[in-house]
Amino acid sequence: MPDKHKKYERLIARCKALSPVTTAVAHPCDESSLRGAVEAAGMGILHPILVGPRDKIVAVAAQFDIDITPYEIIDAPHSNAAAELAVQLAREGKAEMLMKGSLHTDELMGAVVKSATGLRTGARISHAFIMDVPKLDRAIIITDAAINIAPTLEDKKHIIQNAINLSTALGFPNPRVAILSAMETVNPAVPSTIEAAALCKMADRGQITGGILDGPLALDNAIDLDAAKIKKIESPVAGKADILIAPDLEAGNMLAKSLTFMADADAAGIVLGARVPIILTSRADSVMTRLASCAVAALVAQSRRESASKAVPA
CATH class of the missing domain: 3.40.50.10950 (Rossmann fold)
Incomplete structure (x- = not known):
């Protein structure tokens, strides 16, 4: 390649x-x-x-x-x-x-x-992988896959802010942030979808700054424009995400390692906060x-x- x-x-x-x-x-x-x-x-x-x-x-x-x-x-x-x-x-x-x-x-x-x-510091400590995936035209950040096992809504606010600050430091300001779940609709039976919606509203109110948030989004419509179009998702993030926020450590870790071992990606790691x-x-x-x-x-x-x-x- x-x-x-x-x-x-x-x-x-x-x-x-x-x-x-x-x-x-x-x-x-x-x-x-x-x-x-x-x-x-x-x-x-x-x-x-x-x-x-x-x-x-x-x-x-x-x-x-x-x-x-x-x-x-x-x-x-x-x-x-x-x-x-x-x-x-x-x-x-x-x-x-x-x-x-x-x-x-x-x-x-x-x-x-x-x-x-x-x-x-006053921030929650979190981990981020900066993934170099050959198929994608940009590096993507996946967080948190190594430190926060079952992050609360407050933890996720810090995890997202840390990732946005990281993207800005790397020269990519105003990153598009996809808050991942198994679906792109809010479902009371799936807590991660409710948290995703709350986090987006927190960004609207200035509690998270420097990025463009959307969620819940499934992985396919977070990173693939065609998948987003098929599902008729109108969003500045869908299909173009720079940062992927996992619902918990297990999901984030499996996502990062799947890309590494099945998509020939490399994963540079850093602890933030x-x-x-x-x-x-x-x-x-x-x-x-x-x-x-x-x-x-x-x-x-x-x-x-x-x-x-x-x-x-x-």
Whole structure:
């Protein structure tokens, strides 16, 4: 497929005009996580601080011929301590991004969400996949497929706002947001359809801003214009959605993985709603997907930096 990765390549290219973002990498103690951080550094996307057992990091670098001499290593005895230290660096402003190494996501997120020492803000923390689907002419965002198991209406408001803010940071303002269900009509027997209608009204009232919302929409009429026309759905979102809001984690996770394993898509992952963007990569990720995850986070960090500078009075 000649166009595969074109969407990701454009995101990575945008980072070349930016300064590398200082990134705390928590427990990069296998080849995939260490090489991913170093490759992103080589592309000028980030500047890693490697946080974890020094001897283990050095040994992995030597085994797989990865040059880590330009980068600081902060010694931590084990993965939990590495997560705590990496979060502390971000909390103290010494790192603008956080990156998951070879530790469980729960370990890293456990440190992130701690009330006294974590990285919580007033927003709900959520996860988003930026999907590069070869068949589609645009990247699409799927959320939440990794953190919020059974999100409430209030949670979904934050999940949607996080996704809109992400789209804007990536250079796609005013995204079209489809709130997914199994059907496109409001049915009292299907709670997700009622929540979708409520969320659209919240957007009408300014409780969600920066995007165009519609729902409930079934997946086919959210992303396929012909399907929307057949069902006579008149909507600025139907058939053209940029963001797909899943009703719960199971649906979102299965949707993202279906696209990955049955439609040859790539899925770059990021955690939103914390003080800093958090890069979540998988050992199964391709080099391009790892770089895209880093690029997405770097663009979010840049957007936050610009917003903060505008907020400071002259």
